[in-house]
Amino acid sequence: MVIVSRQNPLVKELASLREKKGRRARGAFLVEGTKMVREAFAAGMNVLRVAVREDYAGEDFPAPAVVLGAGAFAAVSDEKTPQGIVAEVALPSARLRPPAGNCLFLDGLQDPSNVGAIVRTAVAAGYGELYLADCADPFSPKSVRASMSGVFFARLMQGTREELLSLIGVPLIAADMGGEDVFSFTPPAQFCLAVGSEGSGLTQAVRGRADFTVRIPMDARTESLNAAVSAGVLMYALKAQTHLRR
Amino acid sequence: MVIVSRQNPLVKELASLREKKGRRARGAFLVEGTKMVREAFAAGMNVLRVAVREDYAGEDFPAPAVVLGAGAFAAVSDEKTPQGIVAEVALPSARLRPPAGNCLFLDGLQDPSNVGAIVRTAVAAGYGELYLADCADPFSPKSVRASMSGVFFARLMQGTREELLSLIGVPLIAADMGGEDVFSFTPPAQFCLAVGSEGSGLTQAVRGRADFTVRIPMDARTESLNAAVSAGVLMYALKAQTHLRR
Numbered sequence: 001m002v003i004v005s006r007q008n009p010l011v012k013e014l015a016s017l018r019e020k021k022g023r024r025a026r027g028a029f030l031v032e033g034t035k036m037v038r039e040a041f042a043a044g045m046n047v048l049r050v051a052v053r054e055d056y057a058g059e060d061f062p063a064p065a066v067v068l069g070a071g072a073f074a075a076v077s078d079e080k081t082p083q084g085i086v087a088e089v090a091l092p093s094a095r096l097r098p099p100a101g102n103c104l105f106l107d108g109l110q111d112p113s114n115v116g117a118i119v120r121t122a123v124a125a126g127y128g129e130l131y132l133a134d135c136a137d138p139f140s141p142k143s144v145r146a147s148m149s150g151v152f153f154a155r156l157m158q159g160t161r162e163e164l165l166s167l168i169g170v171p172l173i174a175a176d177m178g179g180e181d182v183f184s185f186t187p188p189a190q191f192c193l194a195v196g197s198e199g200s201g202l203t204q205a206v207r208g209r210a211d212f213t214v215r216i217p218m219d220a221r222t223e224s225l226n227a228a229v230s231a232g233v234l235m236y237a238l239k240a241q242t243h244l245r246r
Numbered sequence: 247m248v249i250v251s252r253q254n255p256l257v258k259e260l261a262s263l264r265e266k267k268g269r270r271a272r273g274a275f276l277v278e279g280t281k282m283v284r285e286a287f288a289a290g291m292n293v294l295r296v297a298v299r300e301d302y303a304g305e306d307f308p309a310p311a312v313v314l315g316a317g318a319f320a321a322v323s324d325e326k327t328p329q330g331i332v333a334e335v336a337l338p339s340a341r342l343r344p345p346a347g348n349c350l351f352l353d354g355l356q357d358p359s360n361v362g363a364i365v366r367t368a369v370a371a372g373y374g375e376l377y378l379a380d381c382a383d384p385f386s387p388k389s390v391r392a393s394m395s396g397v398f399f400a401r402l403m404q405g406t407r408e409e410l411l412s413l414i415g416v417p418l419i420a421a422d423m424g425g426e427d428v429f430s431f432t433p434p435a436q437f438c439l440a441v442g443s444e445g446s447g448l449t450q451a452v453r454g455r456a457d458f459t460v461r462i463p464m465d466a467r468t469e470s471l472n473a474a475v476s477a478g479v480l481m482y483a484l485k486a487q488t489h490l491r492r
Contacts, residue, residue, distance in 0.1 A: 043467075117472040124468035146472070153467050183486040216482065221289075221399050222370035225478065226363040226392070232475035233482045236462065240429040240483070 002054050004069035011068065014051055014076040014088060020137045023091065029139040029151075031087045032079055034058045036149065043152035046090035051076060053084035063087065078141035091139060096157050098169050102242075103129040104235070105168065105194035107161070107206045109227060112136040114198075116146025117228035123150045125235040127193065130154055131168065133161040133206075161205045168192045171211040174202055175234055177224075179213030182237045187212075189242070193234055198227040214238075248300050250315035257314065260297055260322040260334060266383045269337065275385040275397075277333045278325055280304045282395065289398035292336035297322060299330035309333065324387035337385060342403050344415050348488075349375040350481070351414065351440040353407070353452045355473060358382040360444075362392025363474035369396045371481040373439065376400055377414065379407040379452075407451045414438045417457040420448055421480055423470075425459030428483045433458075435488070439480055444473040460484075 003011060016022025017030040028048055031040050038059070040047055047063045053073040068076065076086055104127045109115050115136045122130055136143060138156045147154075157164065165172075171188045175195045194210065196202035207213075216225065216233050224230070249257060262268025263276040274294055277286050284305070286293055293309045299319040314322065322332055350373045355361050361382045368376055382389060384402045393400075403410065411418075417434045421441045440456065442448035453459075462471065462479050470476070 117475055120468070121471055121475050124462075124464040124471055126465060128465075148469070149467070153465075183482075183489070216370075218370040219372060219374075219399075221395070222366070223394070225367055225370055226474060228472060228475050229363055229367050229478035232471065232479050236429075236479045237482065237486070240486075243429070 002067045002069050003072050006072050006075045008072065010066060011072045011075055014086065017088065018078055018141055020140065023137070023139055027091050028088045029091055029144060030078065030141055031089050031144060032077060032085070032141065033083045034085055036144070037061060037085055037087045039149040040087055040089050040152060043149060045092070045152055047087050048090055049088040051086050053082070056084035058083065058085060061087070094157050096159060096163065096167055098167050099129045099192060101129065102127050102190060103131065103168065103192045104231070105131045105133070105164065105172070105192050105206065106135050107133055107194055107196045107202050108200065109135045109197050111227065112140045112142035113146040114227045116143035116150070118231045119143070119147040119154050119156070120150035121228065121232040121235060123153045125232070125239055127235055128154050130156050131164040132156060132158045133164050161203065165206065165209050172209055173212045173214055173238065174207055174210035175215065175230065176202060176207065176213040177215050179215040181217050182214040182234055183217065183241070185212070185214050185241060187238050187242050191238070193238060195227070195231045195234065198224060248313045248315050249318050252318050252321045254318065256312060257318045257321055260332065263334060264324055264387055266386065269383070269385055273337050274334045275337055275390060276324065276387055277335050277390060278323060278331070278387065279329045280331055282390070283307060283331055283333045285395040286333055286335050286398060289395060291338070291398055293333050294336055295334040297332050299328070302330035304329065304331060307333070340403055342405060342409065342413055344413050345375045345438060347375065348373050348436060349377065349414065349438045350477070351377045351379070351410065351418070351438050351452065352381050353379055353440055353442040353448050354446065355381045355443050357473065358386045358388035359392045360473045362389035362396070364477045365389070365393040365400050365402070366396035367474065367478040367481060369399045371478070371485055373481055374400050376402050377410040378402060378404045379410050407449065411452065411455050418455055419458045419460055419484065420453055420456035421461065421476065422448060422453065422459040423461055425461040427463050428460040428480055429463065429487070431458070431460050431487060433484045433488050437484070439484060441473070441477045441480065444470060
C-alpha cells in the first residue's frame with residue numbers, strides 16, 4: 001500500500017523528526033539515503049522503521065517498511081535531491097557520564113553542519129565522547145548528514161555548561177587565540193578539549209575552568225578558522241603530541 | 247536615486263556575478279556583508295562599486311555607490327538574510343606561475359563551501375598559493391563567504407591538471423588513504439600538498455605525479471573526513487613536521 005497523504009499520521013510522525021521537539025517526543029531521529037541507512041544497520045543502531053518513496057529501487061533492509069507517494073515522501077525528507085529512502089532510528093543513550101578517554105567539549109556551536117563535521121572528525125581522531133553545551137542538536141538531519149556515520153559511533157551528551165563541566169574530571173584544554181601554540185604544547189595523558197563557536201569563541205564559564213589554553217598558529221591576516229576545521233586541527237595536533245610524548 | 251527595477255542594466259550586471267560566466271565576462275566578483283566589504287578595502291582589493299539596499303544603515307565606503315530597492319537588491323544578493331550591502335570587486339590576477347613557497351593543489355573539489363573553507367585555512371597556515379584543477383570556482387558567492395577574507399590574500403590559479411602539474415616544480419605530497427601516517431612523515435623543505443574530493447579522492451593523473459603519499463590516521467569505523475577538515479589537518483601537520491625538522 002502506498003501512502004499518498006501528507007496528513008497520514010505516519011507521515012506526520014516521520015516529518016516531525018526534522019524538528020528537535022519531534023525527535024525528543026518520539027525518542028528517534030531521521031537517517032537519510034541508502035548509504036547512511038546501510039551504515040545505521042551495520043553499526044547496530046535500533047532502526048525502528050524504513051520509509052521509501054514508491055519509485056525507490058535500491059536495496060532492501062530488515063526493518064518494517066512503509067511506501068510513500070512522492071508528495072508524502074517530500075514532506076519527510078530533508079535532502080534537496082532525495083534518494084528516496086529514510087529510516088527512523090532510536091536515539092542512542094545520552095545518559096551523562098564522565099569521559100573514559102579523551103573527549104571533546106563543544107561550547108555554543110550553533111551551525112548544525114559544523115557540529116556534524118566535528119562529530120565525524122571526533123570519531124575518526126579518537127574523541128568519541130562529546131559534551132555539547134548550548135549547541136545545535138547533533139541529531140538534526142543536517143548534522144546527521146555532515147557527521148556521515150559519526151552519530152552512530154559517538155557518545156553525544158547534551159546538557160548545561162555547569163552540569164557537563166562538573167562531570168568532566170580530567171584536565172580541560174581550551175582553544176583560545178591567546179593560548180600556547182598547540183604544536184609545541186605537551187598535553188596531559190588524559191584531557192578534554194573545549195572548543196567554542198566561530199563567532200564568539202569560548203564562554204567565560206568554560207574559559208574559567210580551563211587548565212590549559214592552546215591556539216592554532218595563524219597568519220596575521222587571518223582572524224579565525226572554520227569551527228570544524230579548527231576543531232579537527234586541534235584534535236589531531238593534541239593526539240599527535242600525546243603520542244610523541246610517550 | 248533608488249533603482250527599483252530588476253531589469254535595470256546595473257542590477258543585471260551585479261546579479262550576473264552570481265554565475266561564473268558573469269564573473270568572467272566582467273572580470274569581477276561579488277563580496278557581501280559589511281565585514282567582508284570592509285576587509286576587501288583593508289586588503290587593498292580593487293573595489294569597483296558598492297551597492298546598498300535603500301534601508302542599509304551601516305558604514306560608508308570610499309567607492310562609487312548605488313542604492314537599490316529591496317526587490318532589486320534581492321536579485322543581486324546571495325545571502326539568506328542579507329545585511330543590505332554588496333561590493334563588486336575586480337578579480338585578482340590569476341596568471342599561472344610556479345609556487346614561491348609551500349602550496350596546495352586541489353583536485354576536483356566541487357563543493358564551493360569546502361573550497362572556500364580550504365582557501366581560508368590555506369592563508370592561515372601559510373599555503374597562500376593554490377592550484378585548482380576542475381574545482382568549484384573560488385570566486386562564487388558561497389566560496390567567497392566561506393573563505394572569509396581568504397580570497398583577498400590567496401593566489402588562486404585555475405587550469406587543467408596537466409598545465410598546473412607541469413608548472414609546480416616542487417615535490418608533490420598526495421593525500422591518500424594508502425599513504426604514510428602524516429604525523430610521522432618528514433616533508434621536504436618545499437612541497438606542494440595535493441588533496442582530492444571527498445567522494446573520489448585524487449585522480450590518477452595527480453596520484454601518478456606524487457613524490458610522496460600521506461594519510462591522516464583514522465578510527466577503523468571512519469571512511470573519510472570532511473574535505474575542508476582533512477585539508478586543514480594535513481596542511482597544519484606538514485607545517486608542524488617541517489618546523490620540527492629544522
